[in-house]
Amino acid sequence: MKILVIGLDCATPEILLGDERLVNLRRLMAGGAYGRLESIIPPITVPAWMCMATSQDPGSLGVYGFRNRTDHSYAGLGIVSARSIQELAIWDQIAREGKRSVIIGVPPSFPPRKVNGICVGCFLTPDTTTDAYTYPAAVKDEIAALVGEYEVDVKGFRTDRKAWLRDELFRMSRKLFTVVRHYLTSTEWDYFHFVDIGTDRVQHGFWKYHDPQHVLHEPGSPYAEVIRDYYRHLDEEIGRLLELLSDDTVVLVVSDHGAQRLDGGFCVNEWLVREGLLVLDQYPAQVTPFDQLSVNWGKTRVWSEGGYYARVFLNVRGREPEGVIAPEDYEAVRDDLKARLEATVGPDGRPLGTLVFKPQEVYQQVRNVAPDLIVHFGGLYWRSIGGVGYPGLHIQENDTGPDDCNHAQFGSFILAASNSPLQGEQTGARLLDIAPTLLELGGYDVPGSMQGRSLVSGRALEAPSGFTAAGEAIIRERLAGLGYIS
């Protein structure tokens, strides 16, 4: 069986599985299996797509987010690239049997991966007009001939220019689907995987218009339907893709995480300063990003990086250059900090419901330089703000530009294949289960190193249902009402 993975970054089950106007998706759901898909911790695009493709958790990949500490210095975070992931992805597994893949926009894929087939770079590509963002290189020219300038992202999507953003997102996505249709039909492939990043961007850009529960909701806005329109656009495009498939294809529509409203930002370093854990040489007169602060490392016990979630680091003697926490106190300090973070409150003084994770407890391995704690403020209804100089701990505006939504722990999946025994709504599916499931349905061996379990394992695979000759009753019914016969 061939495998087509339709990746919709951030596609959230409430809309993807809940909007009955998405008729093509509905049909896939009716003919296959679907449900919520529990993402990784943290539920972030990088590394989620590669966790899915490798069935390895972030700790095992040694990639904890889009930005990671590269060493134990205070030099801040490095940005991931395709090279950050060393584990074999599903396309690498099947390439060992000579099978060909087309991989388009699966993050991180810049520089483009050398695959047995075609790879087109993801949103990390700095500039598609100047950079070599495809493998093989000639694919770049083919794409240019197809769609002109090919965008991998809407630069500056955190903007107030909403009409512009909307138009750019639809335009970008249509180009992506044009390219997908082209390679779906013009190349030989056994595994085809693409990711529409616009689904993520449109939700970050328009959630407050969409969700009446959003604190900044504007009722009756002309942008109220932009998100749902985008999903309908996806449904139409997916309908067109389905026209191009043969029956011997496994189709998976999947997201790396969901989406939910953002209630505000929690100023994590501000909080650490107030708790006496982060010591500055001088408290700034105005809001200042963390990397521009003058930190007194010799007195600082804890610091954090902001983002959709917080990466919290302990300043450990012998590990960090000016570490102050004795290694033997590390666990006690971390436990205390975890409890204090879990007790953080919202502007109304009530607990935020913050979730705090120790990498060693949530990952099978912890490679490279992991955060000491991973924090989902208010279950990710709050993002974390890294800057200092705020009058309080809670802010409405975002430090990186307008953004109305955060990621939710549950994404979505729809799996349809003529040989799949799974039917109807499924519960308990996890992102790491995807690769083994696809390999099994595709007729490949599932490597023992994969951390998820196949959703179809142990269930009888049915032979593809072939054409059955229409019975006489059906024929009679089809001719029923034609007065000329009896």
Add this chain to the structure above:
Amino acid sequence: MSRFTKVVVIGLDGLEPKIVDSMLQAGELPNLARLRDRGGYSRVATTTPAQTPVAWSTFATGVNPGGHGIYDFIRRDPKTYLPDLGLNRYEQKNAFLPPKAVNLRRGTPLWELLGAAGVPSAIIRCPCSYPPDAVKGGRMLSGMGVPDLRGGLGTSTFYTFDPAVQPQESESVVRLERRGDRVHAHLIGPRIPKTGADAKSDFTVEIRPAEGRALLRAEGSSDPLELRVGEWSKWLKVKFKLGLLQSVQGGVRFFVPRFEPDLELYASPINFAADAPMFPISNPWDYAGELTQRIGPFYTTGMVEDHGGLNNGRFDEAAYLSQCEQVMREREQMMRLELDRLEAGLCYVLFDTPDRVQHMFWRFGEPDHPANREHGTGSYGQVVRDHYRRCDLVVGEALARADDRTLVIVLSDHGFSSFQRGFHINSWLQQNGLLTLKPGTDPGEDAGEFFHNVDWSRTQAYALGIGSMYLNVKGREAQGTVDPADAPQLADRIVRGLTGVVDPERGKVAINGVATKADTYSGAFAAESPDLVVLFNAGYRASWTTALGGIPAGLFEDNVKKWSGDHIIDPTLVPGVLFMSTPFQGGAARLLDLAPTILSALGVPKGPAMEGESLLP
């Protein structure tokens, strides 16, 4: 600049020239007479065979059936010898896609040429326009070929308490159940794809004898539907769940034969909801919905008139006529709407009802019709002529909306004749050694339909559909026996054998001739055609069971059904009528000439495949 800015075509299905002539003479068709006087009137040659879908497809494309691929209501699969509908089929490209309707009418319809030339069109219910043609700048509502929600051309439901009642032709029977003061039953929806079971939607009926009415309450519908004895109800919108995620909508009307002593109820076939059809029935896709908004819910199935209910005796002629009138009104409303907004281009509206009225009322004009023995004769002798007058009123409406740059065309696709006797073509083939039954089987009941007991290895020809015959050709049929090189000789033998066959009981010639594929059809789809088409004399037709591959005992039978008139006979006996509001060369007009005529009137060159010529001087 072309002479006309608009062409209006009013199709009156099955209008018979002999009746038109006599009524014109009697001054009973004043509007058609006006049209004749302004322009002209002639007969128009129909197709072989003289069947509605075949004829209107030739009208639309200007080519013989070999060029558009519609030959009969029924076609067969040469790999299984099984019959299927000849108008459209469904295909599913892969498991992820829904089935799609595919029109078997091919060729290039004239509205496609108009659209390409920038001339708009509004095409209402032309047969074989399902799925609708995607015409630029055009509106189209599909007609004959659109199924009901069950997927057939129309399956009705009869509701009764009587356990002895069995389903008749194209019908389901549901037993009513009394619980307290309500009667419970359900509507039967489509098959659920996964399970094959019928989707159902429950309803209750509460009879209020004092008020002379009953109230029908349906699942998911807030307002009760009023039922009165002897009347058709308004439309009930009904929704069937096909699964957790899928549902489908339809519309149904009820007729109540009686409340007392026990309730009986007739439900029409469940029509696609025009604003939410199961498959597209209009172009643009929301045009049918727009029509609903403007004129209310309407019948959408391809064969709208409930002839089944009348044939099965579920209601009487008066009820059938009242339903036919409803259909006429719907169609008139569509016609008015489109004529009122037509600024330029083509408007075509087909009124199917005259065909359906004549099928069911022909016997009242023939005292010797065998059906009268079964059903008696009522006071319906004038119905056909009354209906022609009704059609004349439609023409009047169209004329009232035509200016002097509008070409008005009124035509029928074929005429009409009697159907008193059926001929069993397969039985004739069996008697003549061309079709062999399995050992131990004789023609008749045990031969069944669908060629159940045919020994294909010893069969050279078979008939199905309404007059179509196929040779059992090697390499084409699954168990072919006839070498293609020998086919013409075999065809010739059958032609000679059948031509002039006499009905011994009546002493009349039953078959005037047999058309051969080679002499009759040419074009891109000629290979799909029947090998032979039997051309019956007036009063005769292929028998009921022949249509589905039956092999009854004997050769002839009386037609005792209320469906007592027909037209699928020698086409030269049943030409249609043609009226135009401008003088035309009518002497030898053919349906083939209409497309070139309309295109010429609007200044658009005829299509390269079109075989006819413009009738305009």
